[in-house]
Each structure stands twice: as structure tokens, then as C-alpha cells.
Amino acid sequence: MTGDIVQMGAYIGAGLACMGMGGAAVGVGNVAGNFLSGALRNPSAAPGQTATLFIGIAFAEALGIFSFLVALLLMFAV
């Protein structure tokens, strides 16, 4: 066997970090879907809440980006 087992673990971990993407997808979809269902019930109130929508999406997405960060750290820093 060639190569370093630590390196192998880091690559496997970086691949596994992609699962975080699914979590972010669920979160962003949840926020956007709930916004849409609320907006269709009361369309007149929807434009005032787009800022809240984007803040919610940004917070949900940030955790997905953290998994990307973990992947990057495993690839290049460990």
C-alpha cells in the first residue's frame, strides 16, 4: 500500500462533508417553501417580508458553507 492513511482519512472526511450540503438544502427549502405558502395566503404582506426571507436563507445557508469550510480544511490544512 502506498500513500498516507491520514491523507486517506482526510479525503474521505472531505467527501463526507458534502453531506452538509443536504442539510443546507433542507434548511433553505424549508425557509423558502414556508415563505411561499405564507405569501400565497396573504400576498399583500409578502413584499414587506422579503428581507426576513433572505436573512433566514442566509442563516440556513451559512451552516452549509461551514461544511464546505470543513472540507477545505481537511483537503488543504490537515
Next chain:
Amino acid sequence: MDQFIVRPLFGDGDVGVFTITNATLWMALSVLGIALLFIVGTRGRAIVPTRVQSVAELAYGFIHKMVEDVAGKDGLKFFPYIFTLFLFIVFSNFLGLLPKAFTPTSHIAVTAVLAVLVFLTVTIVGFVKNGAGFLSLFWVSSAPLALRPVLALIEVISYFVRPVSHSIRLAGNMMAGHAVIKVFAAFAPLVLISTIGIAVTPLSILAITAMYGLEILVAFIQAYVFTILTCVYLKDALHPHH
């Protein structure tokens, strides 16, 4: 990932602190673009605006309303700073979408500086405006007393993670988008070396086009999100009481 490499603009020397690099060039181009837009846009001051003036007015009005809605009337003092942030990010993102361009905002070094400046501004403003009362941001008075120390710990951690998530969100989004296009672009010339490329090449070209459309959306949304989060943090500093 050739497009993310910072290299000197003139010659092949090392990149030092004062070396003029391609990052410098594209940041300068963004600043130049902003200056041009607003100098040309505000020169006429016509009642019926020209196209450039409309764009300038639209951008100004959009951010002004956002700051007022999110941070409140007293947040408008920080409008020039927030508007500058928004314009710089939006211009860097969009100029970075040009072929052969360099995207300064895809580098954590650039976005970290922006985010840390926002973090420092907000913290200093919070303490100057409220004194020690700013610490009530971490003491959730609406929660049961037994929960408050735990919540305080969580609030403190989330407060200090802000600059990290703030910068990584922007850099990560820009970098990931460009990297995805690069990955599809690597599949595109497959038709030249293999027969399977007859199926793969049109698909990957289609995917590049679709991703590019998405990237245009993301370039704007990420600039918007960065500025709106700045407004939210500013609101916390101006009105820290839960």
C-alpha cells in the same frame, strides 16, 4: 483553478505586500465602475432620469430603504458605509463573472477584511451608544431566569462567529459557483478525445449556461445578504434590548 491564483500584474516576481496583482486590478476596476456610474448618473440631475441616472437612483433608493427598514431611522447615519459595502461587493461579483476576470470577493482575505471591519464597527458603535448596556444583547431578559446563563453563552458564541460566517458565506458562494462552472468546463471538450463526448459535451455546455445564469442571481443575492446582515448587526448595536 487558475482563476483564483493571485499573481503580479507586471513581471513574474513574488507577491509582496505592495505588489500590484490581478486582485488589485479588479478591485480598482470595481471602484472605477462605481465612481463612473455615480459621476455620470448624478451629473445630469434630470427630472426625467436618463438610463444611467435611473440605475444610480434605483441602487441608492434600494439600499436606503433597506437600511431604514432593518436598522431603523438612526441607522441611516451608517448608510454611506453600507452603500459603499454593497456597491463594492456587487461590482466585484459581477465583474468577476466576465470571462478571464478575477473575482476579489472569492478570496477569504478580501471578505474577511470587510466582515471584520463590520464586526469592529458594530461592536464599537454598540459600546459607544449604549455603554455597558450593550452587554444586555447577550442577556435574554424574555427567557426564564434559569435558562439565561446558557442562552448568554450561546449568544456570546454566536456573536463572535458572526465575522466568520459573514465572510465565509460571501467567499464560499463566489468560489463555489466559479468552481462548479470550471468543473463543467473541464467536461466540455470531451468530444475531442472520446465518442462518449457526443452525449457529454452538449450537456455540460448546457450546464455551464444554466450555472452562469444562477451565478448572476447569486452575485446579486450574496451582495444583498452581506449588506442586510450588516444592517441587522447594526440594529443589534443600536437597540440591544431583546
